[in-house]
Amino acid sequence: MSSHTYDYLDGNAAAGELSKILAVDVTAAEGQCANCGATKRFAEAHVYMKGPGVVARCAVCEHVLLRLVNVRQRVFLDVRGMTYLSLDTSQFQESSG
Numbered sequence: 870m871s872s873h874t875y876d877y878l879d880g881n882a883a884a885g886e887l888s889k890i891l892a893v894d895v896t897a898a899e900g901q902c903a904n905c906g907a908t909k910r911f912a913e914a915h916v917y918m919k920g921p922g923v924v925a926r927c928a929v930c931e932h933v934l935l936r937l938v939n940v941r942q943r944v945f946l947d948v949r950g951m952t953y954l955s956l957d958t959s960q961f962q963e964s965s966g
């Protein structure tokens with residue numbers, strides 16, 4: 870029997886915070902881990918929200934991919950843990966008014 874208790878959420882949990890500063894849905898994005906080179910959808914990342922901000926870790930090696938910290942009126946986004954983040958631009962559809 871497995872009695873593992875994981876205290877992380879998936880990437881969807883971070884979408885709310887990230888949607889405040891990014892115009893795209895990052896859960897559909899793909900990022901490459903700068904540590905192990907794994908390329909995965911952000912939605913698969915392990916997200917920890919117990920600290921002062923949001924931390925997303927690689928689902929393979931637990932390397933920190935992204936950190937988001939709110940300090941007063943400023944948001945600090947640390948993405949150095951990712952080699953790249955590729956985003957689906959098909960969602961940038963002009964809403965004709």
Ligand SMILES: [Zn+2]
Nearest residue numbers: 902905927930
């Ligand atoms: Zn990794």
